[in-house]
Amino acid sequence: MATQSVTIAETAATKVDASVPKMDIPIINISPFLAGDAEGTAKLVADFREACTSVGFLQIVGHPISHDLQERLMEGVVRFFQLPMEQKEAISKSKSKSNRGYERIGDQKLDDDPNVTADQKEAFSIRTDKPLGRFLQGPNHWPDLPGFKESYTEYYNAMRGFSQALFRIIALSLNLDEGYFDRFASDPDGLAALRSHHYPPTPVDVTGRTRGAGAHTDFGALTLLLQDDVGGLEVLHRASDTWHPVTPVEGAYVMNIGDLLERWTNGHYKSTMHRVLSPLSLKDRYTCAYFNEGELDQVIECIPTCLAPGEKPLYPPIKVQDHLLSRWERAYTSIGTTFYRADQP
Ligand SMILES: O=C(O)CCC(=O)C(=O)O
């Protein structure tokens, strides 16, 4: 069977209430697509469409990323965050003109609400390694940690291939030519980021919750998250204003639609609000997200197949660069964290 479904249970932090809807985040096996099985592909494409138009989140199994590579990546991530602060600060994002490297706890604030505190997570990110260029284009900075650069880079390259396959599935799910997004997903100048996170255990705040990452939607087109078994990621059910956990499934990728794909599809595919609650136990939580953002000059405007006769585009066309800059402003400048705009005004 290509698809199974996890019924999301209530968390301890969420009161059990019969009026609260259940949110099903489907687990979809993409191996039929990778194997060229037409019948299995048709079924999983339909499952993708259903997930993207409803919850905007799904979990992917049967993907091409090996268990061994996932383990090596996450083992390096844990070792990195355990380094002494001065070694992490030596590759601080604040020193990078292409906005990559180490971010301290509190350097980013994903929730726009001014009453909410900054995110209680530390992070490390890389992008495609290049000479310094436009916004977000430049060289990576690595810690002095044996094997770390190698596994992180191997994983980054593997995720690029994986995400290209997913864009093909998404194209099929929108009744487009399979290669419709190939340029977006494969352009050597296209932006992608591999960003790992560490959420230390945090005491409960005045609202009765801990805050690892504030409520937000993702800036790019598609996010692929590898999470450990601690849990804490939650998705908003907008109509009932209730939060629902994304239960960790070993080795699976949590895929979610970002703002760019929501705009591209005229709101048919949902960029859903989510947040992270820090662990309350003594366990630290580690995750690694791969973000697809496309090429800076690409204009995102409603895809023709997403507009039914008589419908109007919900959003004006926007350049990837303008969209990203406005989201970076909100997440960093609003709390006084600077970032480099390169050639931008
Ligand atoms: O670490 C997680 O579980 C999610 C992180 C996230 O939502 C993000 O970085 O956009």
Ligand SMILES: [Fe+2]
């Ligand atoms: Fe996110």
